[in-house]
Amino acid sequence: MSARSGLYKSPDQLRAMVRPGLVTAAALDAVRDAIQVGVSTLELDAIAEKVIRDSGGIPNFQLEPGYRHTLCTSINDAVVHGVPSELRIAAGDIVSIDCGAAVDGWNGDAAFSLVVPDPARPELVARREALNTATERSLWAGIAALATASVVNDIGAAVEASIEGSGEYGIIEDFAGHGIGRSMHEDPEVYNFRVRGGSPKVKPGLAVAIEPMITLGSIETHELADGWTQVTDDGSDAAHWEHSVAVHADGLWVLTAEDGGAAGLAPFGVVPVPIRAL
Ligand code: MG
Numbered sequence: 564m565s566a567r568s569g570l571y572k573s574p575d576q577l578r579a580m581v582r583p584g585l586v587t588a589a590a591l592d593a594v595r596d597a598i599q600v601g602v603s604t605l606e607l608d609a610i611a612e613k614v615i616r617d618s619g620g621i622p623n624f625q626l627e628p629g630y631r632h633t634l635c636t637s638i639n640d641a642v643v644h645g646v647p648s649e650l651r652i653a654a655g656d657i658v659s660i661d662c663g664a665a666v667d668g669w670n671g672d673a674a675f676s677l678v679v680p681d682p683a684r685p686e687l688v689a690r691r692e693a694l695n696t697a698t699e700r701s702l703w704a705g706i707a708a709l710a711t712a713s714v715v716n717d718i719g720a721a722v723e724a725s726i727e728g729s730g731e732y733g734i735i736e737d738f739a740g741h742g743i744g745r746s747m748h749e750d751p752e753v754y755n756f757r758v759r760g761g762s763p764k765v766k767p768g769l770a771v772a773i774e775p776m777i778t779l780g781s782i783e784t785h786e787l788a789d790g791w792t793q794v795t796d797d798g799s800d801a802a803h804w805e806h807s808v809a810v811h812a813d814g815l816w817v818l819t820a821e822d823g824g825a826a827g828l829a830p831f832g833v834v835p836v837p838i839r840a841l
């Protein structure tokens with residue numbers, strides 16, 4: 564659809580990625596506010612699309628061949644790529660919302676998960692909350708690693724170490740993070756686990772979407788008959804978090820967080836630095 568950009572962006576190219584990142588963040592905020600028991604995932608999709616279009620952006624998931632939606636909505640055993648539908652959110656669901664926006668030909672991509680309250684099933688909710696917290700923490704560990712990483716594969720090592728420190732969880736290997744720029748999906752692949760072998764250097768200009776996908780059980784997945792939704796083989800719950808992050812000469816900046824990642828990175832002693840205006 565759109566041209567790919569190079570592995571290392573120029574300062575002005577990184578600058579161009581700030582706006583799509585913030586539009587993506589705003590769409591996700593609006594969806595987060597709207598999630599409640601009884602809302603359909605198609606209704607959430609419409610909310611996200613309106614935020615992006617009102618901001619002058621394009622829902623970039625719609626640029627994927629054959630995909631008509633703004634979000635991927637992956638519930639419970641769905642890991643990623645769940646398709647919005649008439650399905651309504653239920654109490655206790657663990658819901659992953661993945662969204663992206665393109666603005667002026669540059670892309671943002673981010674995701675969060677949350678557990679819908681269910682007072683009748685406190686143990687289920689606690690188990691899912693722990694999974695969700697571990698997944699979010701591993702995302703921030705991966706982002707924080709970028710501050711000192713020498714190569715891209717250092718990110719996955721940090722994600723895996725974080726998950727190991729959180730408990731007995733499965734790290735999905737069938738899907739990975741990715742470079743991002745003029746296209747939503749570019750090189751390099753960004754694994755969520757330790758990988759042998761070489762990978763590109765981390766240096767100014769690198770822009771990557773980091774997105775750990777973590778389960779309570781099997782790491783094996785399969786696709787549903789809709790041709791998109793990826794579910795765990797054993798039906799275990801999954802969580803998914805994602806941010807698009809830029810490395811620049813002065814530091815790193817989380818493009819899809821309104822605070823540039825300040826809150827999420829604080830526990831790691833990493834302070835994000837805004838990409839300087841031209
Ligand atoms: Mg995404």
Ligand code: MG
Nearest residue numbers: 672772774805
């Ligand atoms: Mg992504």
